[in-house]
Amino acid sequence: MEDSLTSRARSVKLIVFDVDGVLTDGKITYSSSGEEMKSFHVRDGHAIKMAARAGLETALITGRSSRIVQIRAKELGIDHVYQGVKDKLPVLQDVMSSLELEPGEIAYLGDDVVDLPVILHAGLGCAVADAAFEVRERARMVLKSRGGEGAARELIIFILKAQGLWDGLMERYITT
Numbered sequence: 001m002e003d004s005l006t007s008r009a010r011s012v013k014l015i016v017f018d019v020d021g022v023l024t025d026g027k028i029t030y031s032s033s034g035e036e037m038k039s040f041h042v043r044d045g046h047a048i049k050m051a052a053r054a055g056l057e058t059a060l061i062t063g064r065s066s067r068i069v070q071i072r073a074k075e076l077g078i079d080h081v082y083q084g085v086k087d088k089l090p091v092l093q094d095v096m097s098s099l100e101l102e103p104g105e106i107a108y109l110g111d112d113v114v115d116l117p118v119i120l121h122a123g124l125g126c127a128v129a130d131a132a133f134e135v136r137e138r139a140r141m142v143l144k145s146r147g148g149e150g151a152a153r154e155l156i157i158f159i160l161k162a163q164g165l166w167d168g169l170m171e172r173y174i175t176t
Contacts (some may be wrong), residue, residue, distance in 0.1 A: 005141050008124040009162035013105040015051060016080075016092060016118070017152055019062035019069050021111035022128055025148030028064075038068050039148065047153035048076045054165045056156075059095055061088045063114055089117040109155050110135060111147050126155055 020026050023044060029037040048058055059080035060073055066083065073081045082091045096106065104123035108115070111131040119125030119139050127139035128147040136142045141158075145151040160166040 005124070005158075006162045008104070008140065009107070009159045011104050012056065012107045012124055012159050012163070014057040014059060014095070014099060014101055015107045015156065015159065016059045016061055016095070016109070016122070018088075018108075018110045018112075018115050019060055019066075020064060021131070021147040022109050023060075023072075023148065023152055025146070026111065026130075036066055036068065038066065040072055041148055041150055041153070043150055044148075044152035045072070045076050047156040048078065050169050051156045051160065052077055054160055054163070054169060056159070057099060061085050061091050061095075061118070063088075086114075087117075088115065089121055092118050092121065107155065107159060109143075109152060110139075124159075 017023055023040055024038045031037060051058055058078050060069065060078055061082045062069060063085055069083060070081060080095055085091050103121055106122040107124040107126060108118045108122035109126045110119050111128045113132055113134055116135060116138060124141065125139050126141040126143060127135045128145065128151040129143055130146040143151045143154045145154045157166060160169065
């Protein structure tokens with residue numbers, strides 16, 4: 001019998017990520033000139049591109065605003081980018097409405113208490129391994145990977161496998 005997480009993952013059409021603490025390790029570094037720096041995991045980025053090839057939509061909803069995030073989103077082909085968002089749930093609901101999606105078709109990956117309303121609303125609300133205790137306690141799925149260390153990739157692979165799409169995507173990389 002199929003478990004409920006796999007069943008939920010089968011319905012996902014949109015994967016939404018927080019940025020700081022999810023696509024990054026949550027650390028914010030400033031140069032001596034005050035320029036903000038963030039590090040993104042390249043394998044998360046590749047997985048986001050694979051999700052797009054499989055027909056899944058992706059989005060970013062983050063509380064901070066950063067030019068770096070806009071650059072990274074453009075590199076990855078993420079069209080739905082919302083920065084400086086203090087209340088993420090109404091933004092998610094607007095995205096869902098514009099894409100004509102239901103909560104059960106949404107996966108959300110977060111790390112802190114500001115993500116809880118969205119995690120609880122999404123059909124597959126997830127937390128990174130190093131998320132705040134309150135988030136890990138309430139998320140439907142807690143990943144093994146920490147933020148900025150492959151958590152987005154882990155979630156995407158789980159969803160693609162649940163939907164039976166992973167093996168087909170891997171064919172282009174495997175030579176026999």
